[in-house]
Amino acid sequence: MPKVAYPFTKLSIPPNDPYPKGQIAYRPLALATLTAPNGESLRCVVWLDTGADACVFPLVMAIALKLDVLSLPKGTTGGVGTATNVTYYADITIDIGNGISFPAYAGFTEGMNIHGIGLLGQAGFFSMYDVAFSHKKSVFVIEAP
Amino acid sequence: MTTALTDLPVLLKGIPSGAWVAISEEKNVVMAYGPDAQEVLREAKERGEAHPLILRVPDEAVAMFF
Numbered sequence: 275m276p277k278v279a280y281p282f283t284k285l286s287i288p289p290n291d292p293y294p295k296g297q298i299a300y301r302p303l304a305l306a307t308l309t310a311p312n313g314e315s316l317r318c319v320v321w322l323d324t325g326a327d328a329c330v331f332p333l334v335m336a337i338a339l340k341l342d343v344l345s346l347p348k349g350t351t352g353g354v355g356t357a358t359n360v361t362y363y364a365d366i367t368i369d370i371g372n373g374i375s376f377p378a379y380a381g382f383t384e385g386m387n388i389h390g391i392g393l394l395g396q397a398g399f400f401s402m403y404d405v406a407f408s409h410k411k412s413v414f415v416i417e418a419p
Numbered sequence: 420m421t422t423a424l425t426d427l428p429v430l431l432k433g434i435p436s437g438a439w440v441a442i443s444e445e446k447n448v449v450m451a452y453g454p455d456a457q458e459v460l461r462e463a464k465e466r467g468e469a470h471p472l473i474l475r476v477p478d479e480a481v482a483m484f485f
Binding site for chain 1: 422424425427428439444456457460470471472473474475476477478479480481482484485
């Protein structure tokens, strides 16, 4: 079974009032291929987010995958700074390489458009893989069962 | 050379905030960018990149909390 280490992505944040010297953010990001049941696929950036209840992506990605958005089941979801988002759900496959590929009932919401990346959350991703985060070593390790 | 996440700050330099960007990972270059993700994807495919990596340039680099 694969056990794969990925480096955290280091990003510089310019100085601002609370951080006059700026900040360095270390983010658990990966590149992913999303594949819809119709065979359409899309490459995107994903962020491993233990705080997300499920995997969720920008709504524009559902359109790019040629999913019939208006026919998908939908519900309301929330996040920091937003009371509710309409989120549409579809079965897709998410592949982040190195043998880490899994089916997910993923959400697609306009609220993620502004971020332009996906979140790998509890249902679908963390429910399937053990993940160890080491901020000190600046790596995260994904282990298949 | 395929695109790595660490390449993105360099690749995205000079591209306006809020733009969607399509990148050829094989060529490690930006194929298209603009305000409309579908249009950017279409343009990248027209230029020969069948499976571009797509992302959006952040409005500004800020600390994030989801």
